[in-house]
Amino acid sequence: MSQYRSCLPLLDPDRLFLASGGLETSLVFHEGIDLPHFASFTLLKDDAGTVLIEQHFDRLGALARDRETGLMLSTPTWRANRDWGRKLGYSERALDEANRLAVDLLLRQRAKWQTPKTPVVISGTIGPRGDGYQADMRMSVDAARDYHRTQIETFAATQADLAGGNTLTYIDEAIGMALAARACAMPIFLSFTVETDGRLPSGETLRDAIERTDAETGSYASFFMINCAHPTHFKSTLQAGGDWVQRIRGLRANASRRSHAELNEALKLDDGDPIDLGEQYKELDGFFQRPMSIVGGCCGTDVRHVEQICRAIQRMGHA
Template sequence: MSKYRNCLPLLEDRPFLTDGGLETSLIFHEGVELPYFASYDLLKTERGSALIESHYERFTNVARKHGVGIVLATPTWRASRDWGIKLGYSGSALTDINRRAVVQLANFRSKWETPATPIVIVGTIGPRGDGYKAYSRMSTTEAQNYHQEQIDSLTATQVDMVGGFTLNYIDEAIGMVQAAKMACVPISISFTLETDGRLHSGESLEEAVERTDAETMCYASFFMINCAHPSHLEKALRSGGDWLLRIRGVRANASKLSHAELDCADELDDGNPLEFGEETAALRGVLSRMNIVGGCCGTDHRHAEAIWRAIERGGAHSGQQGGYWASLVGDVARL
């Protein structure tokens, strides 16, 4: 049974960290080959499983140090049918690997969770196509049918919710939400933005959030933004509006490069962790409901540490606010 599915602490406005760029860390820091960025393939060996668990440990240590919760996402971003076929996985093998990923995190939670650091397990769902490009698109019905398989396999585990990540057009997001609704599992949707603050398909983030909500009766628990540098979000957020209240999380890229530039890069651009932390924390000045922060491509535990140091410092550079963020800063100051 899921520990939090019927009462998600992510909706309680308490602060949560996320883990960072798993695939980029494995490739560039650990020297692991990951065909198609499919990190779940490592779960077939003890060494591969240990590498993934070490990744979770680094971020959980940061969360426990700062007395906040942590959201850990399964390494199943590529564990859907089309990507699995490329790696030789049958349908039953994909179901097994999705479930195995959750078992690993459930065991990890039993060892690492504390009252001050609750651990929420999210079953990761990735796009059917490229996370950076929206060239091949599905209708909402096609997207629901495609993603239903993976969501159903994750729902039958101890996962607390599922999360759709790096989505770059609206119809796929709607289909994912409809599939989660059919499976009766909570879901978050995270859109990828370009340097102009829009989805690769051209729609604005505001359009993406509002249309997804309108066509799914607001079933998604919340929305997030990921795989874009904090400096790329300004144009998307400057319009203001109630739709911003639906965004609870940001998992930003370390690099300021565009997705096209990153696709051509041979070396990791991990940016400036201290600057990254300041700019991520400053988003609280616009996203008043943002209580989930972390990293995506190119980020590691240094970036997570920098975010929380910036939040604890408060002040103008981190968009100091009242409420739970102010309480967090006060609590940490007394440690």
């Protein structure tokens, strides 16, 4: 049974949790690994690939213990759903096994790094059915619920503490994920990505995404996050304020200020400025009535960025 599923420490406003940096971009650009379809879960097929992923989380675990923060570990299963699995040659049974192996890896990480001052929460990562940068293939709410339920059911049968829907580009898919999680009695958070104008790739506003998802699911999501965009892309959106902003508990931003289209074409990693990114987070934290609970990075970031983000937030007096 999950250690924290019935009482998520991620909801404690007095504790800071660190989340991972950009696993896939680190593997591709720093380790020189070829990741077909950006699917890091494929590395779990052998010991050498598993070690690479363990080393990524070891660096984050060591930082969390050193800074005396909590730690949210997310499985490397962003692409481990049916359509992407088929492209990668995985049967449904093999996908189920890959998702379970990913949770087992993080359970070993929890045993290694957890202390009374560093609680470790395990999130089962769910990615979009489509690209993650575009909203060109959309499902209805019902179709999204049915599509994502298989992966959520797998996580619900493991010791994962919650599921996390990441890089969501339109509202109906987020609603479907939340409804599937509710049917499985599995806690879930939902994380939207936005373009340089602060809107979802679908053109929908972040406010509408959160308010409509809550309205159609009975506010089932434990919280919302933003990921895969630079803070300058959504700063003015958060600055406008409103009750919906307070449903956001964390950020995993890109290091680069480039648009998704520019990043898609980039042949060289844009890892930005870790110190500047930390200062950007500190400024955004001021828009929330309570401090952000979860901070980490997305594309182009690694443990250097997460450390600077952590230091900037802790300088503000976060517990």
